Amino acid sequence: MTVNEAEFLASYDPRAYPPVAVTVDVVAFTIRQDALTVLLVRRAGPPSEGMWALPGGFVREWEDLSTAAARELAEETGVATANRRLHLEQLGTYGAPDRDPRMRVVSVAYLAFAPDLPDPVSGSDARVAAWTPVGEVDRLAFDHGTILADGLDRARSKLEYTPLATTFVGEEFTIAELRAVYETVWDEQLHAGNFHRKVLSVPGFVESTGAVTERGGSRGGPRAKLYRAGDARLLHPALLMPSKEETVR
Amino acid sequence: MTVNEAEFLASYDPRAYPPVAVTVDVVAFTIRQDALTVLLVRRAGPPSEGMWALPGGFVREWEDLSTAAARELAEETGVATANRRLHLEQLGTYGAPDRDPRMRVVSVAYLAFAPDLPDPVSGSDARVAAWTPVGEVDRLAFDHGTILADGLDRARSKLEYTPLATTFVGEEFTIAELRAVYETVWDEQLHAGNFHRKVLSVPGFVESTGAVTERGGSRGGPRAKLYRAGDARLLHPALLMPSKEETVR
DNA sequence: TTAATAGTGTCTATCAGACATTATTAC
DNA sequence: GTAATAATGTCTGATAGACACTATTAA
Numbered sequence: 265m266t267v268n269e270a271e272f273l274a275s276y277d278p279r280a281y282p283p284v285a286v287t288v289d290v291v292a293f294t295i296r297q298d299a300l301t302v303l304l305v306r307r308a309g310p311p312s313e314g315m316w317a318l319p320g321g322f323v324r325e326w327e328d329l330s331t332a333a334a335r336e337l338a339e340e341t342g343v344a345t346a347n348r349r350l351h352l353e354q355l356g357t358y359g360a361p362d363r364d365p366r367m368r369v370v371s372v373a374y375l376a377f378a379p380d381l382p383d384p385v386s387g388s389d390a391r392v393a394a395w396t397p398v399g400e401v402d403r404l405a406f407d408h409g410t411i412l413a414d415g416l417d418r419a420r421s422k423l424e425y426t427p428l429a430t431t432f433v434g435e436e437f438t439i440a441e442l443r444a445v446y447e448t449v450w451d452e453q454l455h456a457g458n459f460h461r462k463v464l465s466v467p468g469f470v471e472s473t474g475a476v477t478e479r480g481g482s483r484g485g486p487r488a489k490l491y492r493a494g495d496a497r498l499l500h501p502a503l504l505m506p507s508k509e510e511t512v513r
Numbered sequence: 514m515t516v517n518e519a520e521f522l523a524s525y526d527p528r529a530y531p532p533v534a535v536t537v538d539v540v541a542f543t544i545r546q547d548a549l550t551v552l553l554v555r556r557a558g559p560p561s562e563g564m565w566a567l568p569g570g571f572v573r574e575w576e577d578l579s580t581a582a583a584r585e586l587a588e589e590t591g592v593a594t595a596n597r598r599l600h601l602e603q604l605g606t607y608g609a610p611d612r613d614p615r616m617r618v619v620s621v622a623y624l625a626f627a628p629d630l631p632d633p634v635s636g637s638d639a640r641v642a643a644w645t646p647v648g649e650v651d652r653l654a655f656d657h658g659t660i661l662a663d664g665l666d667r668a669r670s671k672l673e674y675t676p677l678a679t680t681f682v683g684e685e686f687t688i689a690e691l692r693a694v695y696e697t698v699w700d701e702q703l704h705a706g707n708f709h710r711k712v713l714s715v716p717g718f719v720e721s722t723g724a725v726t727e728r729g730g731s732r733g734g735p736r737a738k739l740y741r742a743g744d745a746r747l748l749h750p751a752l753l754m755p756s757k758e759e760t761v762r
Numbered sequence: 763t764t765a766a767t768a769g770t771g772t773c774t775a776t777c778a779g780a781c782a783t784t785a786t787t788a789c
Numbered sequence: 790g791t792a793a794t795a796a797t798g799t800c801t802g803a804t805a806g807a808c809a810c811t812a813t814t815a816a
Binding site for chain 3: 732
Binding site: 455457458462465479480481482483484485486487501504506 | 803804805806807808809812813814815816
């Protein structure tokens with residue numbers, strides 16, 4: 265750093281710029297009872313007191329954005345930040361000038377995928393949090409409805425070309441369990457036989473553990489082979505959504 | 514709004530939160546002389562005075578994020594915000610606590626695609642701006658090297674499944690010109706015949722104008738048919754990068 | 763025994779890519 | 790004429806999806 269720069273920094277006044285707050289909001293998806301569910305919190309104070317909203321909060325002074333998102337998620341669910349089965353990615357940033365009545369708030373939204381998590385723990389601030397099936401979500405506070413819709417779009421397309429479906433199931437899983445994830449998120453029935461062959465044909469998507477399930481299906485059928493997530497980060501070829509046939513215009 | 518909320522807003526103190534500044538930075542790509550080029554500005558003041566950086570600046574008080582990005586781009590290039598051939602999309606947000614030595618700065622990065630634009634106009638603040646081939650970009654200020662790399666990745670994959678390549682060419686274009694865009698951005702040689710057939714087979718990608726070029730190619734060949742962008746927003750099936758064959762692990 | 767499920771086999775239409783061919787133009 | 794290019798044709802291997810079939814298990 266030059267002497268000039270040091271002088272500049274010393275005289276620099278952050279207050280000269282309009283006050284802005286930066287928050288993170290998290291769209292956390294998990295699958296419970298064959299339904300895609302999202303973590304929501306009921307706002308304990310104004311604005312929009314009593315409305316459901318995405319979990320989130322202000323970014324702390326020395327905190328990275330993704331760290332803040334992981335912290336907010338952990339505060340609501342108790343899921344360890346270091347949980348390797350948790351996927352966290354940046355979704356987008358929402359900064360319309362009037363999106364929060366208090367002041368200019370720019371929110372960086374994150375998308376989280378996790379296997380079935382325990383019920384949320386009520387934080388010390390007595391906030392109520394709950395996993396809610398996305399089909400039952402009504403109106404949300406602020407622009408969180410838009411953020412949730414964007415997160416859902418992202419999740420649906422991410423299943424196509426990444427192995428992220430495996431983050432919704434346990435360490436070891438059957439092909440049928442993996443298919444259930446796709447069917448739940450895409451809201452589409454998939455052909456069991458073709459799905460099976462397709463998944464095994466994609467290099468690095470899943471790898472066999474050599475074991476099979478303890479029992480067959482609840483309504484009969486042979487015991488299924490168990491797999492774990494492979495080392496692929498992208499799926500080639502991709503698994504495309506059936507309904508995507510019609511070109512979006 | 515309830516009475517309680519009104520009271521709350523009146524007593525709300527934005528200064529209670531750590532000071533953060535929000536900026537936008539723009540990764541603006543265009544194609545000049547068969548090279549993918551990005552718009553850079555030389556920093557006129559500290560920090561990193563004299564270094565090249567992405568164009569950008571602070572978001573104004575009542576300004577939307579995308580509006581701010583369009584404004585910053587217009588200030589450097591003179592390209593009208595209303596230019597319909599300009600594509601602008603949010604790329605991502607960069608907020609590492611130490612990414613700017615002045616203070617906590619969270620930057621929302623935007624990605625812009627445009628047909629060959631005029632040379633940048635020097636702003637009243639005497640900033641120097643220039644279109645620079647991405648292959649010749651050296652070190653950039655702040656974390657702008659990372660942002661540029663992310664923007665390049667995004668641009669390359671966007672060409673696969675969206676018709677955005679058409680934003681790099683003029684209103685009317687030949688298939689060969691479109692192919693040149695793909696070859697430039699992907700840095701791959703494509704098979705002319707197969708590319709031609711593929712582009713015409715994707716519904717809504719391009720539509721014929723009925724006209725042909727005034728002259729044949731500079732080194733001979735028939736006059737090519739002219740096309741304009743179609744109404745598709747997504748390409749089905751997609752044009753996949755040849756080198757993507759190897760699964761990324 | 764019955765029904766459901768896991769996993770595999772087969773067939774067909776489609777598509778990407780390699781390669782060839784024809785027509786048209788600049789020089 | 791010669792070389793380059795636009796546009797189209799042909800062939801092959803790979804793949805998605807429809808459908809069929811066998812083996813295995815719960816009830």
